[in-house]
Amino acid sequence: MSPIRKTLTQRQTSLGAARHSVRLAAFGLLAVLANAALSAQNTANTVYDRVIVGGRVMDPASGLDAIRNVGIVDGRIAVITAETVRGRDSIDARGLVVCPGFIDLHAHGQTPETYRFQSLDGVTTSLELELGSSEVAAWYDERRAGERINYGVSIGHIKVRMSVMHDSGSFLPVDEGAYRAGTAAEISAIARRIESGLLEGAVSIGAGLTYTPAATRDELLAVFRVAARTKAPVNVHARGGVAGVTEVLSLAAETHAPLHIVHINSAALAETPAVLTLLNDARAHGQDVTTEAYPYAAGMTEIQSATIQDRYRGVPAEQLAELEWPRTGERLNRESFQRYGRIGGPVVIHHNAEPMVVAAIRSPLTMVASDAYWQDGTGHPRTTGTYSRVLGRYVRETGTLSLMEAIRKMTLMPAQRLEGRVPAMQQKGRLSVGADADLTIFDAARVIDRSTYREPSLPPVGIQYVIVNGVPVVANGHAVDGVAPGKAVRAPIERR
Numbered sequence: 042m043s044p045i046r047k048t049l050t051q052r053q054t055s056l057g058a059a060r061h062s063v064r065l066a067a068f069g070l071l072a073v074l075a076n077a078a079l080s081a082q083n084t085a086n087t088v089y090d091r092v093i094v095g096g097r098v099m100d101p102a103s104g105l106d107a108i109r110n111v112g113i114v115d116g117r118i119a120v121i122t123a124e125t126v127r128g129r130d131s132i133d134a135r136g137l138v139v140c141p142g143f144i145d146l147h148a149h150g151q152t153p154e155t156y157r158f159q160s161l162d163g164v165t166t167s168l169e170l171e172l173g174s175s176e177v178a179a180w181y182d183e184r185r186a187g188e189r190i191n192y193g194v195s196i197g198h199i200k201v202r203m204s205v206m207h208d209s210g211s212f213l214p215v216d217e218g219a220y221r222a223g224t225a226a227e228i229s230a231i232a233r234r235i236e237s238g239l240l241e242g243a244v245s246i247g248a249g250l251t252y253t254p255a256a257t258r259d260e261l262l263a264v265f266r267v268a269a270r271t272k273a274p275v276n277v278h279a280r281g282g283v284a285g286v287t288e289v290l291s292l293a294a295e296t297h298a299p300l301h302i303v304h305i306n307s308a309a310l311a312e313t314p315a316v317l318t319l320l321n322d323a324r325a326h327g328q329d330v331t332t333e334a335y336p337y338a339a340g341m342t343e344i345q346s347a348t349i350q351d352r353y354r355g356v357p358a359e360q361l362a363e364l365e366w367p368r369t370g371e372r373l374n375r376e377s378f379q380r381y382g383r384i385g386g387p388v389v390i391h392h393n394a395e396p397m398v399v400a401a402i403r404s405p406l407t408m409v410a411s412d413a414y415w416q417d418g419t420g421h422p423r424t425t426g427t428y429s430r431v432l433g434r435y436v437r438e439t440g441t442l443s444l445m446e447a448i449r450k451m452t453l454m455p456a457q458r459l460e461g462r463v464p465a466m467q468q469k470g471r472l473s474v475g476a477d478a479d480l481t482i483f484d485a486a487r488v489i490d491r492s493t494y495r496e497p498s499l500p501p502v503g504i505q506y507v508i509v510n511g512v513p514v515v516a517n518g519h520a521v522d523g524v525a526p527g528k529a530v531r532a533p534i535e536r537r
């Protein structure tokens with residue numbers, strides 16, 4: 042099969058409702074590709090929608106790392122060539138790296154504000170796969186008019202459990218959803234709701250065992266069985282350390298569910314190297330397990346959640362100083378922990394050490410994912426700085442990763458993780474002819490994050506252009522206003 046034919050077939054089989062328009066677009070592309078392939082003369086005669094000229098094109102799938110010109114037609118990459126290309130619009134990428142746009146498997150917020158933050162950090166696809174949603178069809182409907190970047194969601198066990206158990210929390214469980222064990226009827230209602238969410242096209246199943254401590258092994262097995270049956274990965278926030286990771290590996294092994302363990306850095310903390318060895322062994326024995334990390338030593342979550350309350354309520358007072366109230370920068374004590382616990386809001390958790398972050402980021406097992414977190418005007422600096430920080434700090438400044446390896450962790454690896462369930466992801470995470478024109482163009486010599494725990498909304502420097510489905514959403518390092526080229530990333534919808 043020619044690459045072009047293969048692209049068409051994949052698209053035709055993967056995108057039910059959008060099939061007709063995609064086919065038309067694909068034939069438009071086919072015409073351009075055929076034209077472009079005839080001769081260099083014809084390449085020179087073709088006028089592309091947009092061209093990116095003179096950049097260092099890096100594609101982790103093919104290993105291409107060379108100065109090339111890229112032409113875009115109908116939101117897809119139509120040519121990658123050393124020849125001169127002409128376009129109705131042209132981006133001068135000399136001195137810059139041109140690579141596939143970053144795919145974030147773990148991003149909370151999912152608002153225009155957070156999509157804007159993330160776009161400035163080079164993200165072209167932002168997926169909320171850990172908490173997810175309990176209302177998948179409605180979640181996609183709300184974004185139907187388009188967003189700044191591509192978006193998608195999981196069916197979330199935490200959110201479904203909050204609904205089935207009638208929890209009174211809004212963002213995360215605070216009572217019944219966290220602390221009450223489900224009856225047999227409630228457990229089967231939870232499993233059914235998860236299955237419905239998958240039929241509505243959820244990208245995966247989200248779960249967070251520290252947020253739902255009362256969920257029994259039987260309940261979790263019911264959830265993992267749905268995952269195994271539907272080949273949907275479980276994106277799980279495991280309980281801490283080797284014990285927590287062993288627990289989710291065993292649930293997945295017992296049910297044959299695909300497993301993705303989120304933020305291994307903050308799940309494993311001081312046991313990060315041991316946990317990475319565990320995952321390596323599990324993979325060597327054929328288990329379908331992957332993981333991700335964000336490049337910061339502090340975490341953040343809701344102070345009222347079980348994750349914080351269970352862990353810190355009984356600790357010695359000094360240990361409460363691990364917690365920081367981001368609005369004031371104060372470290373907490375017994376009195377302020379209780380006071381802010383009544384108010385609610387995000388809290389910074391200074392619980393990890395830099396060598397563990399380095400171990401997580403360096404491991405060939407980990408993808409980069411932000412765990413972007415933003416609530417009521419404040420949040421974690423990872424929301425705005427994850428990708429630029431890996432490229433600036435861990436590639437350029439410390440040499441922890443090669444540039445190609447970092448790009449692979451941000452693009453190809455997350456795309457591949459989802460391909461089994463979302464075939465359209467085969468067109469993302471690559472810079473190749475026929476792929477979606479989601480591109481990030483940055484200055485490798487300058488790129489760096491600027492956000493801090495006190496000022497988490499500062500955009501990075503050095504991310505010059507970000508293109509989503511062929512349309513720039515960042516140009517000359519600034520957000521472009523009034524554009525919404527981002528589309529849904531969604532599994533094929535099944536009729537019931």
Ligand SMILES: [Zn+2]
Binds near residue numbers: 249303
């Ligand atoms: Zn988490």
